[in-house]
Amino acid sequence: xxxxxxxxxxxxxxxxxxxxxxxxxxxxxxxxxxxxxxxxxxxxxxxxxxxxxxxxxxxxxxxxxxxxxxxxxxxxxxxxxxxxxxxxxxxxxxxxxxxxxxxxxxxxxxxxx
Amino acid sequence: xxxxxxxxxxxxxxxxxxxxxxxxxxxxxxxxxxxxxxxxxxxxxxxxxxxxxxxxxxxxxxxxxxxxxxxxxxxxxxxxxxxxxxxxxxxxxxxxxxxxxxxxxxxxxxx
Numbered sequence: 001x002x003x004x005x006x007x008x009x010x011x012x013x014x015x016x017x018x019x020x021x022x023x024x025x026x027x028x029x030x031x032x033x034x035x036x037x038x039x040x041x042x043x044x045x046x047x048x049x050x051x052x053x054x055x056x057x058x059x060x061x062x063x064x065x066x067x068x069x070x071x072x073x074x075x076x077x078x079x080x081x082x083x084x085x086x087x088x089x090x091x092x093x094x095x096x097x098x099x100x101x102x103x104x105x106x107x108x109x110x111x112x113x
Numbered sequence: 114x115x116x117x118x119x120x121x122x123x124x125x126x127x128x129x130x131x132x133x134x135x136x137x138x139x140x141x142x143x144x145x146x147x148x149x150x151x152x153x154x155x156x157x158x159x160x161x162x163x164x165x166x167x168x169x170x171x172x173x174x175x176x177x178x179x180x181x182x183x184x185x186x187x188x189x190x191x192x193x194x195x196x197x198x199x200x201x202x203x204x205x206x207x208x209x210x211x212x213x214x215x216x217x218x219x220x221x222x223x224x
Contacts, residue, residue, distance in 0.1 A: 042214035
């Protein structure tokens with residue numbers, strides 16, 4: 001089963017709201033990723049977790065807060081977002097190692113009003 | 114110069130045509146290379162990894178030229194269902210587990 005799941009599929013939130021995006025994989029992958037994708041642009045890396053520890057933070061604003069409760073789950077906590085944060089948020093996972101093929105979830109389409 | 118560059122297209126081709134995409138990368142220490150395909154409003158899906166010796170998967174052939182730092186994807190006998198954006202993806206160095214994406218090449222196969 002090469003599936004990464006994400007919830008919710010769509011999210012609309014106000015600038016004062018707090019919400020969370022969730023990602024789950026059961027492929028035994030030990031690396032998990034959050035990407036942000038704006039329309040007609042490629043995905044941009046936000047965070048990388050390796051063995052449940054944050055290994056890369058691509059200078060993401062603190063209103064985005066990642067969490068990796070265990071090796072299968074990855075969360076992205078959102079607080080005080082701006083309208084320009086509206087985008088498709090993609091989760092991905094991969095095995096450790098050089099090949100590093102990443103498998104993406106279907107994404108959460110976020111709209112910030 | 115961008116780390117990974119692709120012609121954005123669109124490439125408009127008739128069904129049955131052969132089409133080729135190229136991608137160049139700037140970091141000679143890059144180690145792993147992939148083609149992903151992304152349909153409109155969907156997630157990227159891995160199409161194929163690209164190996165030094167070149168590799169083929171059905172109608173798709175990928176080539177890597179390390180000396181010139183480019184990767185290619187050849188699609189033979191194009192189908193309507195091949196219409197998508199094709200993303201060239203490069204793993205840049207040993208210290209990072211992240212992938213660097215090109216901007217993508219849009220393919221439109223027409224009946």
